[in-house]
Amino acid sequence: MALQDIVEQTVAGLGYELVEIERSAGGLLRITIDLPWNPGEEQFVNVEDCEKVTRQLQFALEVEGAEYKRLEVSSPGIDRPLRSDKDFERFAGQMVDITLKAPMGAAADGQVAANRKKFRGTLERADAGGWQIVWSDEPTVKPGQKVSKKREPAPLRALGFALDELKEARLAPVVDFKGRKPKAVGES
Template identity: 30%
Template sequence: MGKTQEIEELIERELDQLAIELVGIEYRRENKEQMLRVFIDSEAGVDLSLCSQATRAIKPVLDDRNIYYDHLELSSPGLDRILRKDKDFLRFRGSMVKIKMLKPYQGPRKINGILVETDKAKIQVRVEGEVMELPRELVSMVRLYPDY
Protein backbone atom coordinates (compact mmCIF):
# COMPACT_ATOMS: atom_id res chain seq x y z
CA MET A 1 0.00 0.00 0.00
CA GLY A 2 1.37 3.42 -0.96
CA LYS A 3 1.61 6.32 1.45
CA THR A 4 -1.19 8.23 -0.28
CA GLN A 5 -3.57 5.27 -0.02
CA GLU A 6 -2.61 4.75 3.63
CA ILE A 7 -3.38 8.39 4.43
CA GLU A 8 -6.70 8.24 2.55
CA GLU A 9 -7.81 5.19 4.50
CA LEU A 10 -6.81 6.78 7.82
CA ILE A 11 -8.68 10.03 7.34
CA GLU A 12 -11.68 8.83 5.32
CA ARG A 13 -13.21 7.16 8.40
CA GLU A 14 -12.87 10.35 10.44
CA LEU A 15 -14.41 12.50 7.71
CA ASP A 16 -17.27 10.05 7.05
CA GLN A 17 -18.35 10.41 10.68
CA LEU A 18 -18.79 14.14 10.05
CA ALA A 19 -20.66 13.62 6.73
CA ILE A 20 -17.69 15.07 4.87
CA GLU A 21 -16.69 13.42 1.60
CA LEU A 22 -13.01 12.79 0.99
CA VAL A 23 -12.55 13.63 -2.69
CA GLY A 24 -8.81 13.00 -2.84
CA ILE A 25 -5.41 13.91 -1.48
CA GLU A 26 -2.04 15.09 -2.74
CA TYR A 27 1.01 14.09 -0.72
CA ARG A 28 4.15 15.45 -2.33
CA ARG A 29 7.21 17.61 -1.95
CA GLU A 30 6.91 21.23 -3.04
CA ASN A 31 9.71 23.75 -2.63
CA LYS A 32 11.64 21.31 -0.40
CA GLU A 33 8.69 20.87 1.97
CA GLN A 34 6.22 18.00 2.37
CA MET A 35 2.75 19.13 1.40
CA LEU A 36 -0.44 17.26 2.35
CA ARG A 37 -3.51 18.60 0.52
CA VAL A 38 -6.87 17.13 1.37
CA PHE A 39 -9.80 17.84 -0.95
CA ILE A 40 -13.22 17.58 0.70
CA ASP A 41 -16.86 18.14 -0.21
CA SER A 42 -20.26 18.03 1.46
CA GLU A 43 -23.91 18.40 0.51
CA ALA A 44 -23.86 22.00 1.76
CA GLY A 45 -20.59 22.86 0.02
CA VAL A 46 -17.21 23.72 1.50
CA ASP A 47 -16.48 26.78 3.60
CA LEU A 48 -13.85 27.81 6.16
CA SER A 49 -15.88 26.32 9.01
CA LEU A 50 -16.06 22.90 7.33
CA CYS A 51 -12.31 22.97 6.56
CA SER A 52 -11.57 23.81 10.21
CA GLN A 53 -13.86 21.02 11.43
CA ALA A 54 -12.19 18.51 9.08
CA THR A 55 -8.71 19.66 10.13
CA ARG A 56 -9.56 19.15 13.82
CA ALA A 57 -10.82 15.64 13.00
CA ILE A 58 -7.89 14.40 10.91
CA LYS A 59 -4.85 16.12 12.45
CA PRO A 60 -4.76 13.94 15.60
CA VAL A 61 -5.06 10.78 13.48
CA LEU A 62 -2.20 11.85 11.23
CA ASP A 63 -0.05 12.86 14.21
CA ASP A 64 -0.77 9.58 16.08
CA ARG A 65 0.45 7.61 13.04
CA ASN A 66 3.50 9.88 12.61
CA ILE A 67 2.51 10.93 9.09
CA TYR A 68 5.07 13.58 8.25
CA TYR A 69 4.07 16.85 6.58
CA ASP A 70 5.26 20.44 6.74
CA HIS A 71 1.93 21.89 5.58
CA LEU A 72 -1.61 20.54 5.86
CA GLU A 73 -4.11 22.19 3.53
CA LEU A 74 -7.83 21.42 3.25
CA SER A 75 -9.98 22.75 0.43
CA SER A 76 -12.81 22.19 -1.98
CA PRO A 77 -12.04 20.23 -5.14
CA GLY A 78 -13.25 23.26 -7.10
CA LEU A 79 -15.77 23.64 -9.90
CA ASP A 80 -13.46 21.83 -12.30
CA ARG A 81 -12.90 18.88 -9.98
CA ILE A 82 -11.34 15.66 -11.22
CA LEU A 83 -13.70 12.68 -11.26
CA ARG A 84 -11.94 9.63 -9.79
CA LYS A 85 -14.39 7.38 -8.01
CA ASP A 86 -17.43 5.54 -9.33
CA LYS A 87 -19.65 7.65 -7.08
CA ASP A 88 -18.22 10.82 -8.73
CA PHE A 89 -19.24 9.54 -12.16
CA LEU A 90 -22.75 8.73 -10.90
CA ARG A 91 -23.15 12.08 -9.16
CA PHE A 92 -22.06 14.11 -12.18
CA ARG A 93 -23.82 12.14 -14.91
CA GLY A 94 -25.28 14.70 -17.35
CA SER A 95 -22.53 17.22 -16.61
CA MET A 96 -20.05 18.64 -19.09
CA VAL A 97 -16.63 16.99 -18.77
CA LYS A 98 -13.19 17.34 -20.28
CA ILE A 99 -11.46 14.00 -20.88
CA LYS A 100 -7.79 13.38 -21.63
CA MET A 101 -6.86 10.08 -23.26
CA LEU A 102 -3.59 8.15 -23.09
CA LYS A 103 -1.38 7.91 -26.20
CA PRO A 104 -2.44 4.38 -27.23
CA TYR A 105 -6.04 5.59 -27.82
CA GLN A 106 -6.86 5.64 -31.53
CA GLY A 107 -8.77 8.91 -31.63
CA PRO A 108 -8.69 12.45 -30.25
CA ARG A 109 -6.53 12.91 -27.15
CA LYS A 110 -8.82 15.60 -25.66
CA ILE A 111 -12.59 15.16 -25.65
CA ASN A 112 -15.23 17.56 -24.33
CA GLY A 113 -18.78 16.34 -23.92
CA ILE A 114 -21.67 15.39 -21.65
CA LEU A 115 -21.03 12.47 -19.30
CA VAL A 116 -23.66 9.85 -20.18
CA GLU A 117 -22.75 6.62 -18.43
CA THR A 118 -19.79 4.75 -16.97
CA ASP A 119 -18.89 1.29 -15.76
CA LYS A 120 -15.67 -0.60 -15.00
CA ALA A 121 -14.80 -0.96 -18.71
CA LYS A 122 -15.93 2.25 -20.40
CA ILE A 123 -17.01 5.86 -20.14
CA GLN A 124 -19.76 7.11 -22.45
CA VAL A 125 -19.77 10.76 -23.38
CA ARG A 126 -22.05 12.66 -25.78
CA VAL A 127 -20.11 14.84 -28.21
CA GLU A 128 -22.06 16.90 -30.73
CA GLY A 129 -25.08 14.58 -30.52
CA GLU A 130 -23.08 11.35 -30.91
CA VAL A 131 -22.26 9.04 -27.97
CA MET A 132 -18.62 7.97 -27.80
CA GLU A 133 -17.53 4.90 -25.81
CA LEU A 134 -14.08 5.39 -24.33
CA PRO A 135 -12.14 2.45 -22.88
CA ARG A 136 -11.63 3.33 -19.22
CA GLU A 137 -8.09 1.93 -19.12
CA LEU A 138 -7.07 4.47 -21.79
CA VAL A 139 -8.57 7.47 -19.97
CA SER A 140 -5.90 9.59 -18.32
CA MET A 141 -8.19 12.09 -16.60
CA VAL A 142 -11.83 13.18 -16.41
CA ARG A 143 -12.52 16.67 -15.11
CA LEU A 144 -15.74 18.68 -14.78
CA TYR A 145 -15.82 21.42 -17.41
CA PRO A 146 -18.21 24.07 -16.03
CA ASP A 147 -16.97 26.89 -18.29
CA TYR A 148 -18.10 25.22 -21.51
Protein backbone atom coordinates in the same frame (compact mmCIF):
# COMPACT_ATOMS: atom_id res chain seq x y z
CA MET B 1 -1.61 2.74 10.14
CA ALA B 2 -1.20 4.07 6.58
CA LEU B 3 -1.77 7.77 5.84
CA GLN B 4 -4.64 6.94 3.44
CA ASP B 5 -6.45 4.97 6.16
CA ILE B 6 -5.98 7.67 8.82
CA VAL B 7 -7.34 10.38 6.53
CA GLU B 8 -10.24 8.26 5.21
CA GLN B 9 -11.38 7.26 8.70
CA THR B 10 -11.12 10.80 10.06
CA VAL B 11 -12.94 12.41 7.12
CA ALA B 12 -15.67 9.74 7.03
CA GLY B 13 -16.09 9.97 10.81
CA LEU B 14 -16.92 13.67 10.43
CA GLY B 15 -19.54 12.91 7.75
CA TYR B 16 -17.54 13.91 4.67
CA GLU B 17 -16.26 12.07 1.63
CA LEU B 18 -12.55 11.90 0.77
CA VAL B 19 -11.98 12.97 -2.84
CA GLU B 20 -8.20 13.12 -3.06
CA ILE B 21 -4.95 13.03 -1.06
CA GLU B 22 -1.93 14.73 -2.58
CA ARG B 23 1.61 15.10 -1.25
CA SER B 24 3.66 17.96 -2.70
CA ALA B 25 7.24 19.11 -2.40
CA GLY B 26 8.12 20.90 0.79
CA GLY B 27 5.98 18.65 3.00
CA LEU B 28 2.57 19.90 1.87
CA LEU B 29 -0.26 17.46 2.48
CA ARG B 30 -3.35 18.47 0.47
CA ILE B 31 -6.67 16.80 1.33
CA THR B 32 -9.77 17.35 -0.81
CA ILE B 33 -13.17 16.65 0.77
CA ASP B 34 -16.80 16.77 -0.33
CA LEU B 35 -20.19 16.23 1.21
CA PRO B 36 -21.80 12.85 0.45
CA TRP B 37 -24.06 12.93 -2.60
CA ASN B 38 -27.81 12.75 -2.13
CA PRO B 39 -29.71 12.73 -5.48
CA GLY B 40 -31.86 15.82 -5.85
CA GLU B 41 -29.96 17.74 -3.16
CA GLU B 42 -26.79 19.62 -4.07
CA GLN B 43 -24.67 20.74 -1.13
CA PHE B 44 -21.29 22.42 -1.17
CA VAL B 45 -18.30 22.30 1.18
CA ASN B 46 -17.72 25.63 2.93
CA VAL B 47 -14.85 27.14 4.91
CA GLU B 48 -16.24 25.92 8.24
CA ASP B 49 -16.29 22.33 6.92
CA CYS B 50 -12.63 22.59 5.85
CA GLU B 51 -11.69 24.11 9.20
CA LYS B 52 -13.43 21.33 11.16
CA VAL B 53 -11.70 18.61 9.13
CA THR B 54 -8.32 20.38 9.39
CA ARG B 55 -8.49 20.50 13.20
CA GLN B 56 -9.44 16.84 13.48
CA LEU B 57 -6.83 15.72 10.93
CA GLN B 58 -4.06 17.67 12.69
CA PHE B 59 -4.87 15.79 15.89
CA ALA B 60 -5.19 12.37 14.19
CA LEU B 61 -1.99 12.77 12.15
CA GLU B 62 -0.05 13.86 15.25
CA VAL B 63 -1.26 10.86 17.24
CA GLU B 64 -0.24 8.50 14.40
CA GLY B 65 3.11 10.26 13.88
CA ALA B 66 2.50 11.06 10.20
CA GLU B 67 5.11 13.31 8.62
CA TYR B 68 4.03 16.56 6.97
CA LYS B 69 4.95 20.23 7.34
CA ARG B 70 1.75 21.90 6.18
CA LEU B 71 -1.82 20.62 5.92
CA GLU B 72 -4.31 22.02 3.44
CA VAL B 73 -7.96 20.90 3.35
CA SER B 74 -10.17 22.13 0.52
CA SER B 75 -13.29 21.46 -1.56
CA PRO B 76 -13.01 19.80 -4.98
CA GLY B 77 -13.70 23.07 -6.83
CA ILE B 78 -15.36 23.62 -10.18
CA ASP B 79 -12.96 21.30 -12.01
CA ARG B 80 -13.27 18.40 -9.59
CA PRO B 81 -11.81 15.04 -10.60
CA LEU B 82 -14.21 12.20 -11.45
CA ARG B 83 -12.89 8.81 -10.39
CA SER B 84 -15.62 6.40 -9.40
CA ASP B 85 -18.80 5.24 -11.09
CA LYS B 86 -20.64 7.13 -8.33
CA ASP B 87 -18.96 10.39 -9.44
CA PHE B 88 -19.99 9.77 -13.04
CA GLU B 89 -23.57 9.00 -11.95
CA ARG B 90 -23.67 12.21 -9.90
CA PHE B 91 -22.45 14.44 -12.73
CA ALA B 92 -24.26 12.83 -15.67
CA GLY B 93 -25.54 15.58 -17.97
CA GLN B 94 -22.69 17.96 -17.03
CA MET B 95 -19.82 19.23 -19.21
CA VAL B 96 -16.67 17.18 -18.60
CA ASP B 97 -13.11 17.02 -19.86
CA ILE B 98 -11.73 13.52 -20.38
CA THR B 99 -8.28 12.30 -21.34
CA LEU B 100 -7.90 8.75 -22.62
CA LYS B 101 -4.89 6.59 -21.72
CA ALA B 102 -4.37 5.75 -25.39
CA PRO B 103 -5.47 7.49 -28.60
CA MET B 104 -8.70 6.18 -30.02
CA GLY B 105 -7.04 5.23 -33.33
CA ALA B 106 -9.34 3.94 -36.05
CA ALA B 107 -12.26 3.33 -33.68
CA ALA B 108 -14.09 6.51 -34.77
CA ASP B 109 -14.21 5.62 -38.49
CA GLY B 110 -12.16 8.66 -39.44
CA GLN B 111 -14.54 11.15 -37.75
CA VAL B 112 -11.85 12.21 -35.27
CA ALA B 113 -8.07 12.46 -35.58
CA ALA B 114 -6.58 9.03 -34.86
CA ASN B 115 -4.17 10.40 -32.23
CA ARG B 116 -6.75 12.44 -30.29
CA LYS B 117 -6.96 11.69 -26.57
CA LYS B 118 -8.71 14.77 -25.10
CA PHE B 119 -12.43 15.52 -25.36
CA ARG B 120 -14.85 18.05 -23.85
CA GLY B 121 -18.55 17.35 -23.95
CA THR B 122 -21.63 16.25 -22.08
CA LEU B 123 -21.35 13.13 -19.93
CA GLU B 124 -24.13 10.61 -20.61
CA ARG B 125 -24.97 7.04 -19.73
CA ALA B 126 -24.37 4.79 -22.78
CA ASP B 127 -26.87 2.20 -23.97
CA ALA B 128 -24.53 -0.68 -23.12
CA GLY B 129 -24.40 0.42 -19.47
CA GLY B 130 -21.07 2.25 -19.74
CA TRP B 131 -20.46 5.95 -20.26
CA GLN B 132 -20.16 8.22 -23.26
CA ILE B 133 -19.20 11.79 -23.98
CA VAL B 134 -21.21 13.75 -26.56
CA TRP B 135 -19.65 16.79 -28.24
CA SER B 136 -19.71 18.98 -31.30
CA ASP B 137 -16.60 20.31 -33.04
CA GLU B 138 -18.41 23.54 -33.89
CA PRO B 139 -16.31 26.61 -33.01
CA THR B 140 -17.62 28.75 -30.17
CA VAL B 141 -19.29 32.00 -31.15
CA LYS B 142 -17.53 35.08 -29.83
CA PRO B 143 -19.62 37.85 -28.24
CA GLY B 144 -20.92 40.20 -30.93
CA GLN B 145 -20.09 37.78 -33.75
CA LYS B 146 -22.88 37.30 -36.28
CA VAL B 147 -23.71 33.78 -37.31
CA SER B 148 -25.46 33.02 -40.57
CA LYS B 149 -28.86 31.40 -40.13
CA LYS B 150 -28.10 29.29 -43.20
CA ARG B 151 -25.02 27.73 -41.61
CA GLU B 152 -25.48 24.06 -40.85
CA PRO B 153 -24.65 23.18 -37.23
CA ALA B 154 -21.79 20.72 -36.76
CA PRO B 155 -23.04 17.19 -36.07
CA LEU B 156 -23.00 15.82 -32.54
CA ARG B 157 -20.53 13.02 -31.97
CA ALA B 158 -20.41 10.45 -29.22
CA LEU B 159 -17.57 8.40 -27.81
CA GLY B 160 -18.25 5.49 -25.48
CA PHE B 161 -15.64 4.61 -22.88
CA ALA B 162 -15.01 2.46 -19.84
CA LEU B 163 -13.57 3.95 -16.66
CA ASP B 164 -10.37 1.90 -17.01
CA GLU B 165 -9.70 3.55 -20.42
CA LEU B 166 -9.47 7.00 -18.81
CA LYS B 167 -6.27 8.68 -17.74
CA GLU B 168 -8.21 11.58 -16.23
CA ALA B 169 -11.76 12.91 -16.06
CA ARG B 170 -12.79 16.26 -14.59
CA LEU B 171 -15.80 18.53 -14.56
CA ALA B 172 -15.27 21.22 -17.18
CA PRO B 173 -14.90 24.58 -15.43
CA VAL B 174 -17.87 26.41 -16.95
CA VAL B 175 -18.35 29.79 -15.28
CA ASP B 176 -21.40 31.98 -15.82
CA PHE B 177 -20.76 35.54 -14.68
CA LYS B 178 -24.40 36.52 -15.17
CA GLY B 179 -25.37 34.94 -11.86
CA ARG B 180 -27.85 32.28 -10.95
CA LYS B 181 -30.87 31.83 -13.11
CA PRO B 182 -34.31 32.22 -11.49
CA LYS B 183 -36.00 28.91 -10.85
CA ALA B 184 -38.67 27.90 -13.29
CA VAL B 185 -42.28 27.76 -12.14
CA GLY B 186 -42.86 24.56 -10.21
CA GLU B 187 -39.19 23.98 -9.29
CA SER B 188 -38.36 23.71 -5.63
